[in-house]
Amino acid sequence: MRDHDWMKARFLGITELSQTPPVAVVVDVMRAFTVAAWAFAQGAEKIVLAESLDEALTLKARHPDWVALKDGPPAPGFDTVNSPGLLRSVDLGGRTVVQKTTAGTVGALAVKEAPLVLCAGFVVAEATARLLRTRECDSVTFVITGEDGHADEDLACAQYIARRATEPGTDAAEFLRRAGESRAAAELREGVRQGVHPDDVALCLELDRFPFAMVATQEDPLMVLRPCTVPALTDQASI
Ligand SMILES: O=C(O)[C@H](CS(=O)(=O)O)OP(=O)(O)O
Numbered sequence: 001m002r003d004h005d006w007m008k009a010r011f012l013g014i015t016e017l018s019q020t021p022p023v024a025v026v027v028d029v030m031r032a033f034t035v036a037a038w039a040f041a042q043g044a045e046k047i048v049l050a051e052s053l054d055e056a057l058t059l060k061a062r063h064p065d066w067v068a069l070k071d072g073p074p075a076p077g078f079d080t081v082n083s084p085g086l087l088r089s090v091d092l093g094g095r096t097v098v099q100k101t102t103a104g105t106v107g108a109l110a111v112k113e114a115p116l117v118l119c120a121g122f123v124v125a126e127a128t129a130r131l132l133r134t135r136e137c138d139s140v141t142f143v144i145t146g147e148d149g150h151a152d153e154d155l156a157c158a159q160y161i162a163r164r165a166t167e168p169g170t171d172a173a174e175f176l177r178r179a180g181e182s183r184a185a186a187e188l189r190e191g192v193r194q195g196v197h198p199d200d201v202a203l204c205l206e207l208d209r210f211p212f213a214m215v216a217t218q219e220d221p222l223m224v225l226r227p228c229t230v231p232a233l234t235d236q237a238s239i
């Protein structure tokens with residue numbers, strides 16, 4: 001645990017979650033929650049976080065107008081893949097996206113009972129930090145979704161958001177450098193991972209590209225992610 005002034009921050013891998021936290025920030029920089037933010041920027045109304053590939057396909061069959069998205073290579077029944085570079089040219093106006101990935105969506109579903117669940121990457125870092133400040137969240141569990149809690153792009157982003165929530169002047173450069181040198185970034189650049197656009201790493205490292213945070217709630221029986229705009233408070237400059 002790390003004490004950030006008024007906010008206690010824990011950084012845990014998915015398998016280390018032993019109890020329901022009051023506030024969870026689920027971090028997946030590469031690439032689930034960068035993709036989710038791009039989906040909202042492209043007009044998606046909501047994102048259903050699917051428990052399994054089968055559930056995603058079942059939901060798609062039940063709602064043919066929904067957009068089914070998975071990580072890895074393209075697959076029958078799915079409309080697209082987990083790539084911000086590919087998604088940024090897709091018009092998702094008013095659509096519902098169903099997303100299933102290896103790490104990000106699993107991490108969010110692992111804390112679905114938490115009263116407040118945010119999903120984050122660098123592209124929504126400031127909005128996420130601002131929401132934590134606005135709601136005066138004094139105990140926050142950051143879920144490091146990649147590599148059993150050791151993915152440095154996720155840990156760096158989580159540590160940055162935690163610092164940014166309590167110290168608005170925090171410089172992002174060192175955190176972004178770590179993410180850019182992470183194993184995930186190397187695998188995306190080198191073509192080890194599939195369903196990749198050449199711009200994916202750069203898009204995942206765009207600090208504060210979007211002005212909204214992303215809040216996941218249970219809309220029984222589904223877990224649904226939606227954008228949440230957090231107004232800047234005039235007194236936040238003095239925090
Ligand atoms: O799409 C991703 O980058 C990863 C899966 S893989 O490592 O490419 O197979 O999924 P995510 O849940 O977004 O980390």
Ligand SMILES: [Mg+2]
Pocket residue numbers: 028029030031032103104145146184
């Ligand atoms: Mg990841």
